[in-house]
Amino acid sequence: MGQTTASGQSIQSNLKMSSPLGVFVALLIGLGGCGQEYRFEKIYPKRSQECEESSIAGEYLVQWTDGSLTFESKESEEDLYAFLEKNEDRILFVERDQWLRQESDEAVLDSHSSSDWAIQRIGAKKVWDQELIGRDVTIAVIDSGVDLSHAQLQGQFALNPKEIPNNWIDDDHNGLIDDVSGWDFFDQTPLRDDDIGHGTHIAGIILARHDQGSVKGVAPGAKLLPIKFMDSSGTGRLTGALEAINYAASMGVEVINASWGGSFCSLSLKSTISQLEGEGILFVSAAGNNHVDIDTYPEYPAAYNLAHQVTVGASDLHDQIAPFSNIGIERVHILAPGTSISSLYPVNSFSIRSGTSMAAPFVAGSAALLYGYLKAHSKTIHKRELPALVKKALLESVDLGTYSVQSSGRLNVHRALDRLTTLLNQETL
Ligand SMILES: [Ca+2]
Numbered sequence: 433m434g435q436t437t438a439s440g441q442s443i444q445s446n447l448k449m450s451s452p453l454g455v456f457v458a459l460l461i462g463l464g465g466c467g468q469e470y471r472f473e474k475i476y477p478k479r480s481q482e483c484e485e486s487s488i489a490g491e492y493l494v495q496w497t498d499g500s501l502t503f504e505s506k507e508s509e510e511d512l513y514a515f516l517e518k519n520e521d522r523i524l525f526v527e528r529d530q531w532l533r534q535e536s537d538e539a540v541l542d543s544h545s546s547s548d549w550a551i552q553r554i555g556a557k558k559v560w561d562q563e564l565i566g567r568d569v570t571i572a573v574i575d576s577g578v579d580l581s582h583a584q585l586q587g588q589f590a591l592n593p594k595e596i597p598n599n600w601i602d603d604d605h606n607g608l609i610d611d612v613s614g615w616d617f618f619d620q621t622p623l624r625d626d627d628i629g630h631g632t633h634i635a636g637i638i639l640a641r642h643d644q645g646s647v648k649g650v651a652p653g654a655k656l657l658p659i660k661f662m663d664s665s666g667t668g669r670l671t672g673a674l675e676a677i678n679y680a681a682s683m684g685v686e687v688i689n690a691s692w693g694g695s696f697c698s699l700s701l702k703s704t705i706s707q708l709e710g711e712g713i714l715f716v717s718a719a720g721n722n723h724v725d726i727d728t729y730p731e732y733p734a735a736y737n738l739a740h741q742v743t744v745g746a747s748d749l750h751d752q753i754a755p756f757s758n759i760g761i762e763r764v765h766i767l768a769p770g771t772s773i774s775s776l777y778p779v780n781s782f783s784i785r786s787g788t789s790m791a792a793p794f795v796a797g798s799a800a801l802l803y804g805y806l807k808a809h810s811k812t813i814h815k816r817e818l819p820a821l822v823k824k825a826l827l828e829s830v831d832l833g834t835y836s837v838q839s840s841g842r843l844n845v846h847r848a849l850d851r852l853t854t855l856l857n858q859e860t861l
């Protein structure tokens with residue numbers, strides 16, 4: 433559990449001092465002299481135009497030496513320096529809070545969903561035909577919320593078994609009252625809705641029921657943990673994203689879908705995502721829509737290139753890279769359909785959207801199908817090994833093209849399942 437300071441708000445965190453972070457912090461401390469200059473060395477990120485533009489004035493994350501993370505609001509830099517001086521020995525670093533944003537264009541309303549070109553393209557039906565639909569797998573969609581009333585999402589939500597609904601009591605003592613099905617970290621309330629339909633569209637791509645409407649989710653047997661941190665403008669705070677990631681991990685999800693980005697400089701985002709590997713969680717991130725090479729112009733979390741992370745660019749109907757999609761031969765791993773995607777929209781409606789935001793959930797849903805297979809067929813593998821195994825199967829089974837991404841290809845989940853079974857056979861030999 434996180435530490436709480438007089439003015440700080442606790443964030444649940446399992447953060448331990450990983451060695452690169454440790455080296456970095458040691459370097460920071462080593463570089464520092466004494467007095468105000470020393471304290472300034474603990475403030476991250478350093479001033480740069482990119483960081484300055486996305487930073488939120490007066491709002492900070494504090495990484496304490498005991499591994500906990502808290503928020504602090506400071507009206508002036510003098511207040512911040514005084515706080516740092518007072519707690520000098522116990523603070524590893526202080527980071528400015530930042531804005532993050534969604535990775536899709538505006539939704540076009542659709543009277544009923546029509547095109548399912550994308551689901552056909554990735555070969556999902558051949559996996560469903562083997563009765564693999566993502567059973568016993570939970571996916572967190574960390575986004576703008578979700579339309580809880582949508583007919584195609586009924587019965588698809590992961591429930592917190594230890595929390596009794598609507599009794600104003602935090603029955604499971606996790607600090608959140610009545611968090612029965614996800615949480616809203618923007619308003620700090622139980623999740624109610626989705627202001628902009630972004631999270632609902634993503635949820636539909638991943639696991640819309642097949643028996644209630646025309647959208648076919650990739651993994652209709654999986655469960656959804658909807659976590660909100662973005663508001664009606666499609667932006668959210670880094671602090672909210674960190675809380676959401678830690679909450680998803682505490683609820684035991686297998687896959688996290690992160691169709692947002694825009695951080696140019698965060699220590700805490702990387703260290704928090706890094707912790708997921710030990711929990712067996714695959715982190716699926718949208719590559720971003722700026723039409724840049726993120727190997728050269730990195731933005732995060734897309735460009736972290738962690739072992740348990742898959743970063744997804746968007747392809748179109750003709751299997752070309754979508755004109756808006758970011759690329760990167762090292763840091764973007766795979767393409768998936770991301771233009772003119774039909775999916776769900778609030779309230780109980782449909783829309784068409786484009787963006788790498790839409791490509792990531794095809795991979796997240798496909799990963800859920802593979803996790804479902806592993807849960808059913810291979811119980812001996814340690815959970816820590818699962819994300820890298822699923823990632824390997826996804827990347828080594830792509831439909832190849834001449835794309836500037838690590839796998840040089842576009843997602844094919846049917847072939848990924850074949851590849852996974854081959855990899856498992858090799859392991860047992
Ligand atoms: Ca609770």
Ligand SMILES: [Ca+2]
Nearest residue numbers: 596601603610
């Ligand atoms: Ca309760």
